[in-house]
Amino acid sequence: MGHEVHHTIELYTIIPFLLMLLGIAVGPIFFHHQWEKNSTKLILSLILGIPTAIFLLLKGFSHEVIHQMLFDYIPFIILLGALFVITGGILLTGFIPAKPGINTLFLGIGAILASFMGTTGAAMILIRPLLVTNAERKNKVHTVLFFIAIVANCGGLLTPLGDPPLFLLYLRGAPFTWFFGLLPEWLFINISLLLVYYMVDLHFYKREAPEDIQHDLEMKMPIRLRGKLNFIWLAGVVLSVAFLNKQFFPLIEHYHYLKFIREGAILLMAILSLVFSPASHRMSNNFTWEPIIEVAFLFLGIFATMTPALLYLQQNASHFGVETPTQFYFVTGTLSSFLDNAPTAVSLHSLALGLQDQFATLFTGDALIAGIPVSLLTAISVGSVFFGSMTYIGNGPNFMVKAIAENNNVKMPHFFRYMYGFSLIVLLPLFILASFIFI
Numbered sequence: 001m002g003h004e005v006h007h008t009i010e011l012y013t014i015i016p017f018l019l020m021l022l023g024i025a026v027g028p029i030f031f032h033h034q035w036e037k038n039s040t041k042l043i044l045s046l047i048l049g050i051p052t053a054i055f056l057l058l059k060g061f062s063h064e065v066i067h068q069m070l071f072d073y074i075p076f077i078i079l080l081g082a083l084f085v086i087t088g089g090i091l092l093t094g095f096i097p098a099k100p101g102i103n104t105l106f107l108g109i110g111a112i113l114a115s116f117m118g119t120t121g122a123a124m125i126l127i128r129p130l131l132v133t134n135a136e137r138k139n140k141v142h143t144v145l146f147f148i149a150i151v152a153n154c155g156g157l158l159t160p161l162g163d164p165p166l167f168l169l170y171l172r173g174a175p176f177t178w179f180f181g182l183l184p185e186w187l188f189i190n191i192s193l194l195l196v197y198y199m200v201d202l203h204f205y206k207r208e209a210p211e212d213i214q215h216d217l218e219m220k221m222p223i224r225l226r227g228k229l230n231f232i233w234l235a236g237v238v239l240s241v242a243f244l245n246k247q248f249f250p251l252i253e254h255y256h257y258l259k260f261i262r263e264g265a266i267l268l269m270a271i272l273s274l275v276f277s278p279a280s281h282r283m284s285n286n287f288t289w290e291p292i293i294e295v296a297f298l299f300l301g302i303f304a305t306m307t308p309a310l311l312y313l314q315q316n317a318s319h320f321g322v323e324t325p326t327q328f329y330f331v332t333g334t335l336s337s338f339l340d341n342a343p344t345a346v347s348l349h350s351l352a353l354g355l356q357d358q359f360a361t362l363f364t365g366d367a368l369i370a371g372i373p374v375s376l377l378t379a380i381s382v383g384s385v386f387f388g389s390m391t392y393i394g395n396g397p398n399f400m401v402k403a404i405a406e407n408n409n410v411k412m413p414h415f416f417r418y419m420y421g422f423s424l425i426v427l428l429p430l431f432i433l434a435s436f437i438f439i
Helices: 011-030 038-058 062-088 100-133 141-150 164-171 176-205 210-218 230-243 256-276 279-284 290-315 325-338 341-353 356-362 374-387 396-407 415-438
Strands: 091-095 221-226
Touching: 011 038, 011 290, 038 062, 038 290, 062 100, 062 164, 062 230, 062 256, 062 290, 091 100, 091 279, 100 141, 100 176, 100 230, 100 396, 141 176, 141 396, 141 415, 164 176, 164 341, 164 374, 176 230, 176 374, 176 415, 230 256, 290 341, 325 341, 325 374, 325 415, 341 374, 374 415
Parallel strands: none
Antiparallel strands: 091 221
């Protein structure tokens, strides 16, 4: 957490964090109608987060609480919110035949966009045009599933903008350009998934009724991109994250509050998008503030209750037996599958920091990035991004894509069927193979 810990934290202090994550997992399944209200999520966050923060303050962890909420939570929400707002002003219209090659190209473009406008932004821009393109096809559930895996998760590996766990690791000291070095992992997984998807879609395309295929081929409307000005604001966000930091402005190291120059610039880009984008573009995209308010409310509780868990991991790292890059990859991956991958990445980073006494013996010659050996940072980054696609709750955009698909009359599999019908048989074997090649 960037501060020497003088007090001991007990294991029982992580109970609010576990209750928070349990609420996120079971709320949508067992309390569906109540859970749909954002006020429910805020109440849960406050009930668990406020007592946790007060307890930590009384125990002498005021520095950690302030750092977590002020320097991690606020930048996290501002970045996600800005990406959400700016991409909401970009409108993609048109109708092209839903052939396997075209669908695969859609997902491939999404994989590239995900790293530069965030998995949330790329998913929100592309999911509706993809569903419209496939409207005449009966078999399209598999297309949405691969879309979640590629566009909403695995595509976002190359920059801190791509996926929330990478942005939090960036806030903890990983240079913006370091993530470009994960290109081999990005290429392997995304090309593999696109090849598998093409074969699966070709199989289902051949099973479509001839009249549906004929109708689909006849319905053509040129692809049009509107709201192009938003790409300038998007570039502004990228440049703010890349350059408004202590690497380029050493003064930020001594005056922590100067960090918020970056957040101010990012907010400005979002405001410019709102001012200069026609309201009709957001209306056509069915833009509402509800998804980002939901993320803000949930992560308020996650960040507050996560603080003692991070401290406990850091203080007791040497007792867990998680030491090798492969272990870090699969522990990060397993937790990212069933918890949210953003807090998971931070938790494992704290666990790695706790192994500092063993760095010299375990990781001889391994450079330190963000305070930990580069092999561990790679394992945590790749594990959190890839495995976020293993369940609907692994990464923020997953549920959003599922909800939009269901609003367009696509019958999506339930929580457990998503796993045994897709992620365990398609994604997991590729992620295991990636560990042998890269980790």
